[in-house]
Amino acid sequence: MKASLILLGLVAFASANTYDGFQVLTVRPQTTEDADLIHRAVNNLGLDQWTRPKALGAPVDIMMTDRQANSFMNILRSKNIPAEVKIADIQKVIDEQATARENRPKSSRAFDHTDYHTLNEIYATLDGLKSDFPSLVTDYVAGTTYEGRDIRVTVISSDGSNTRDVIWIDCGIHAREWVSTATCQWILDQLTSGYGSDSEVTALLDTYDFHIMTVTNPDGYEYTWNSDRLWRKNRVPYGGLGCHGTDPNRNFDSAFGGPGTSDSPCSDIYHGPSAFSEAESSAVRDSTVALGSRMKMFITIHSYSQYWMTPYGYDYTLPANYDEQYRVAETGVQALTAVHGTQFTYGNIADVIYLAAGGSSDWAYDATGVQYAFALELRDTGFWGFLLPPEQIIPTGEETWAGLKAAITAMQ
Ligand code: 0X9
Ligand code: ZN
Numbered sequence: 001m002k003a004s005l006i007l008l009g010l011v012a013f014a015s016a017n018t019y020d021g022f023q024v025l026t027v028r029p030q031t032t033e034d035a036d037l038i039h040r041a042v043n044n045l046g047l048d049q050w051t052r053p054k055a056l057g058a059p060v061d062i063m064m065t066d067r068q069a070n071s072f073m074n075i076l077r078s079k080n081i082p083a084e085v086k087i088a089d090i091q092k093v094i095d096e097q098a099t100a101r102e103n104r105p106k107s108s109r110a111f112d113h114t115d116y117h118t119l120n121e122i123y124a125t126l127d128g129l130k131s132d133f134p135s136l137v138t139d140y141v142a143g144t145t146y147e148g149r150d151i152r153v154t155v156i157s158s159d160g161s162n163t164r165d166v167i168w169i170d171c172g173i174h175a176r177e178w179v180s181t182a183t184c185q186w187i188l189d190q191l192t193s194g195y196g197s198d199s200e201v202t203a204l205l206d207t208y209d210f211h212i213m214t215v216t217n218p219d220g221y222e223y224t225w226n227s228d229r230l231w232r233k234n235r236v237p238y239g240g241l242g243c244h245g246t247d248p249n250r251n252f253d254s255a256f257g258g259p260g261t262s263d264s265p266c267s268d269i270y271h272g273p274s275a276f277s278e279a280e281s282s283a284v285r286d287s288t289v290a291l292g293s294r295m296k297m298f299i300t301i302h303s304y305s306q307y308w309m310t311p312y313g314y315d316y317t318l319p320a321n322y323d324e325q326y327r328v329a330e331t332g333v334q335a336l337t338a339v340h341g342t343q344f345t346y347g348n349i350a351d352v353i354y355l356a357a358g359g360s361s362d363w364a365y366d367a368t369g370v371q372y373a374f375a376l377e378l379r380d381t382g383f384w385g386f387l388l389p390p391e392q393i394i395p396t397g398e399e400t401w402a403g404l405k406a407a408i409t410a411m412q
Helices: 002-015 032-045 066-078 090-103 119-132 178-194 199-205 218-226 279-294 322-340 360-368 390-410
Strands: 022-027 060-065 083-087 137-144 150-156 165-171 208-213 295-303 307-310 345-348 373-378
Touching: 022 066, 022 090, 032 060, 032 066, 060 066, 066 083, 090 390, 119 137, 119 150, 119 178, 119 218, 137 279, 150 178, 150 279, 165 178, 165 279, 178 199, 178 208, 178 295, 178 373, 178 390, 199 208, 199 390, 208 279, 279 295, 279 360, 295 360, 295 390, 307 322, 322 345, 322 373, 322 390, 360 373, 373 390
Parallel strands: 165 208, 165 295, 295 373, 307 345
Antiparallel strands: 022 060, 022 083, 137 150, 150 208, 307 373
8 A cells, every 4th residue: 555655756756857956048049140050950859949039139038957058059159149048947947836835825716816627627717707706607628638627717797688799718728827827817817897886897708708718728728736747738738748738829810830849749839640630629629610700809828938929920921901900919918017116018910929830819800700810928928937937827817908998989
């Protein structure tokens, strides 16, 4: 008995990914040769590139071991490519945040925006919303994941007629982007607590229904809590190589398999065996297609880098109504910045970050006819990256919600 318990403990420990001896470097390639060199190093060493901006001089954040960083730094120095250590000890940050979480007093409020929450806690809060606001909140299951979890959509509607125009918001399609999931919870809280008391929210909910997918990738999210804090994809085993996961945001039928995707199941940007092979992308497709012409805005929320992006990501062409989408994005960003001074860059995906095919917002714009399809990257610009401290959940929620309200109101 004891021996098997010990064994179980060992197995559990062995399966938890540790980031001991890992750091994040920021590199600023100055020339296309510099960018090529970085690209080759990332590919050859199989490094986890946290950001992939295409502009020369923009910070590229890359996670690697201390040993890799030493030799990489030597090469960069010899080529005069600016680089610095951004997060010196990743495991230390993960451990400190976990300890702080254990010691933080638990809130008695249904929504507790002072911390991130497990999948079970989030789903319990969503259940509670239905009983607390029976005339405002319903939900549906949009799909079931490989590991058997529900992918849920919460519907906030003040008339329940299912005929009003709809704002679609999904969060957490990438598991490690915790502030995205937290921001959907913030938005749900504002909508439900504000209806009838906050005039802006009331006006919005007298015009629109909101369909909110708070945890788009629940298997991945659960995995970031139990095994690997920095997991990005879903958890489907592929390729017989012991690798798991498709990037659901490369799996939409939108230039599937094109630039900025990988056909290796071991890659963080693996596009999957075929378009919509995955439960997460299929759930977004099925829910939004079912809304038909009711859907007026499609918003998918990621982190990090502080961008507000319009299509396209699969190539450099611009959508037919680019000027209009740009105007609304700009209005949103101005309102967002007005709250805490947070700067956002805005424009089409391919120019703001990089080419990436198979993404949800490109698909939504091309396939559903929605005229406003935005992909947001929330805080920060890399000081904490995916490990954004919980103290920043509320300010992030405040500014993002202000930006979204302004954008929705600015739509024509
Ligand atoms: O690469 C992505 O999927 C997103 N960035 S992230 O760092 N959060 O992974 C950007 C998505 C942009 N949308 C499309 N490429 N369609
Ligand atoms: Zn993402």
